[in-house]
Amino acid sequence: MRQLKLLGPAGLFVDGQPGAIPRGRKTWLLVGRLCLDGPASREQLAELLVADADDPLGALRWLLGDARRLLRGFADIQGRTTVACEFGSDVVVDALTLRHGSWVEAVTLPGLGRPFLEGIPDDEGPPVLQNWLQSTRWSLQAAGESVLREAGLLHLGASRPQEALTHLRRLLALNPFDEDGHVLTIRAFLAQGAFAEARAHAKNAICSAEQHLGSGAAAVLRLSLSGALESREPRSSIIVPSEATVHAALDTGRAALHAGSVDDASQTLRAAVADARTIGDTALESRALLELGAALLDTARGREGEAAETLSAAVTSADECGASDVAVESRVQLALRELMRGRYSRAMRWIDDAAGIGVGDTGDLMWARALCLVETGRTTSALVLFDRLVAEARDDDSGLRRLLHRGRCLFIHNDAEAAEADLRSSIVLARRLGSVQSLPLPEALLGQLAVRRHDLASARDLISHAEALAIRLKDPCWQEVSAAAHMRLAVAEGHPDEAVEIGTEVRGRCAGLAGGSVWFSAFCLDALCESALVAEDPRAGQWIDDLRTLSARCDMSTFLTRAVDHLADFGHRRA
Structure with a gap:
């Protein structure tokens, strides 16, 4: 060789x-x-x-x-x-x-x-x-961390906690402050019944974060690790478990999730997992694990590690019993989680694995692949997929999501006219469907387009509503994209210092919220760098370094180019 x-x-x-x-x-x-x-x-x-x-x-x-x-x-x-x-x-x-x-x-x-x-x-x-x-x-350092994290996760999902710890220790040696690494390490200890070791690990990790990263980062880590320490073992229903009790728990869990009660949904879906396990129905257990893992991804911060472990268990269970549809859906969910964390190469691996099974909704796979492409700066390739997705879409929530994110892709691609058409259409469709939670993204991006053409009154109306709604929804992605728009509006109105205050405040506010996305964090940080340079804020250099490191680790080429441009601008201003 x-x-x-x-x-x-x-x-x-x-x-x-x-x-x-x-x-x-x-x-x-x-x-x-x-x-x-x-x-x-x-x-x-x-x-x-x-x-x-x-x-x-x-x-x-x-x-x-x-x-x-x-x-x-x-x-x-x-x-x-x-x-x-x-x-x-x-x-x-x-x-x-x-x-x-x-x-x-x-x-x-x-x-x-x-x-x-x-x-x-x-x-x-x-x-x-x-x-x-x-x-x-x-x-490449981030890629190395990702494969060790994935190895630990999959061993944990396959009930091999000792093997998981071997890889997770290597991960934490490379990056002592990897949040997922600490969460999965604690869950591996708990899986072995090593409760004292799990608590000691959490305490040491939080102390180290406080010493090296400051109280803010330590508070965020404490929130995640306290969630990981909670014992949430699946418990059976109060009646004799059967196939009927599993299906009933799944139906009840879905209804609770649709109503927005994620905690109730999670508890009910845990009962579905336990009942399926008790009656020995592996295919039904894999379905329950998938639905529980997907629900946990939407819950409060601290449950993401359990979500990943549950989805990994769903993959293992589905592969063993030949439940191909669950095997595909579980992989897509894991891909979307990796995407939110900015680990795009691993997300693509999950997507490719799912596609290789050859069953399921090809639209879901195409959707996940298009998101990876757009967030790593390959907008031309992403638009080819988005065009197919939108052409096949219906006027439902899935169609709205496809239209909205094609608009985002066109915005990044600097096709302002086409982006505005998609974003306005998505607002109309969202209102027709009653999907208020979808409004902040198109409003914020339309607000930025209005800033570019110096229509500041229209920009303020759009951005103000997007920002207020995003805060009420407690959605970190929408808060960051609307804050980025607000920063650019404030700079255009001659208030760069106010723009910097907006950026620093929203980054602190979103740190502890569930459902955050590395891409939207970078989008917000880019606007903060831009504002800080205009304001001649002494923190600009550090924020530019943060954007450069983040975008390089995640292979987000658009933001890496922006960071290099900011760095050159910073050097000229200092000179």
Whole structure:
């Protein structure tokens, strides 16, 4: 087997033995860029790697020749105008396995947790290269954390808590403040009956967060861990369990969830799980686990870990008994959870796994895939899927969701006219369906479009209603998107200091709410960076760094570009 190692010190290996002498830093950087980001023009590569050379294209020609010699027998580097790297079928590239492989493959990589191209300093080369190298390292570090988190979750869902702890300890060694890591670790201890260890772990994690991150972050972690410590084992119905009691509990749980009573729904669905387990109906148990996990995703902060564990158990149970529909739906739910957390590569893995089963609603899979694409900046590809989804939609809640998020995609794609048409249509449909909870997003985005065309009176009307409704709904995503619109309106009205106050207040308010999304947090943080630069707020540099790190870790290319632009603007203003 031939291996190209990019995690840790770079190298080439044949059957585990070193197969080439490492060359210069720039050669390895070129190889890493072609491996991870795909084909690029010679001009793009020259600008990235050797922009400071007297003859950038000439310097690139030399680097390409060196890279070809280095990779001989492993890969071919081809292309006169666009350069691409094609690997042999038996070549394993560890960084690509980490990004796109299964967790089973990724957790065994020797370089897991090591920096990309370790040994090359962060300040290597011109600023554009430094930004790329740091961003790639953050992205691969986050990918490493994600596979360890997924391994822990799936072992826990399969009732293997000791194996789960092995992976979760590795995760927390890489990122001591990973909230999910701590929640799943506590649930693994509880699954073993180690209640004292679970409480001690929670106490130590909260103390460490308070010491290193401050009281605000510690309070948010305390909220999550206290939820994880609560014992919520499924309990059977008060009557003799049967298939009928399971179906009754499922029907009652769905009704409670539809009425907005998530806690009552969760308790009833736990009874459905327990009853199905008691009568030994694995297919019915997998369905109950799926519905319980989906309900827990909507409940108060602190239940997300239990939700993920429950959905993972649904996957295991459904796979074992051949309940293909539940297997697909559970994977889609896990994909949407990963998406909300900004772990898009793992979300795509769940979507691909679900698609491979070959049953279920292809619209749900297409919907989840379109969301991943739009939030990672691939709006052109996302629009192809959204157009199909909207064309097939009915005038119901699902159709409203598709129309609304195509409008969001068009907004990001800078197609203002088409975005406004979809967003206005979604408001009309939402009012017709009585879906008040869907109004803040289109109103906030329409408000921003009004700000862009300097119609500030219309912008204020739209944004004020969106913001008030989002706060009343206690929806962190809608609060952040409406606050971003409000910040941009305040700047346009000549009040940048007020805009900064709006941004800092909403970020604190949303920290402890359930249902938050990394993408909407980045959207709000981007507006805060923009406002802080205009206000000449001394905290602007830190917020820009926060946006840059967050967007790089989550592969959100739109926000990473924005962060780099903000950083350049910050440097000019300081100069």
